[in-house]
Amino acid sequence: MNVPPGPDPNLLRRLLRAKDRMDVASHEEWPVARLARVSRVSQAHFARSFKDAFGAPPHRYLLTRRIERAKALLRDTELSITDIAFQTGWKSLGTFGRIFRDVTGESPGQTRAREKADAHPFDRVPACYLIAAHRPNLINAVSEKRRQDAGGKKKTNKKEVP
């Protein structure tokens, strides 16, 4: 049986190890020497083999992972953009901003503003549907509040208004 030409799966498996390591610690520095060591590949061959396997050179892959993490932090946390830049592995805010814009087409601040706005897409939903959709939560919140109030000092009949 002729073995068809193609990349050696064992090599790919070792390259995957380098990709996994970048995935789990994208904030760290990943010079080719370090990645090549993880994959047990010569430095000369690493970058090319990695690009053939995963579609992007290792450095660009790392940058996209960092940007991905930064986007998640912009969306899900209140951390400052400076904090996010350093937490995701950049040494300068300027580089972070420039590469972020290169990759995503907008600045970190714009992304944050847009993501936060997108997180509340309710303004496009008619209010009656919105109220219906939220009714169970609202009831829970009210009864919870009543329970708390009952356990506390005074009982209020104030209605919770969305």
Place this chain on the structure above:
Amino acid sequence: MSQGVGVVGLYVRDQEEALQFYVEKLGFRVHTDVKNGDYRWLTVQHPGQPSFQLGLYKPGPPTVDAKTAQTLSEIVAKGAMPPLVLVVDDCREAYKGMRARGVEFTQEPVDRYGSVDASFRDPSGNGWKMIEARKVPS
């Protein structure tokens, strides 16, 4: 239970290696191991899940042609197969034991979404998420 999913298979690069991994490192049991020429039907089973078998198959003729087998082997080795999830009672304990047995973890246990999860790969490149079962109040 008589109806439901009985077997789901993984592609592995070497069935003997996969067998050792899933049995010795993960604690699965062999359910069926039948050879017919070059073909080997091999399934393992989680001890807590007798109605389900995990198949460990090597892509190759006669099931697929040699070129397809090569492509499938590449996809597995690149970690591009769909994710797998292993549910455990205690993620950190399981992590400790499996790590000591030489399992390649790609992510240490992390607390999030009200649970604990870690990630590991089998020797072929199949990626597993190991998630701690949420405690159901009794």
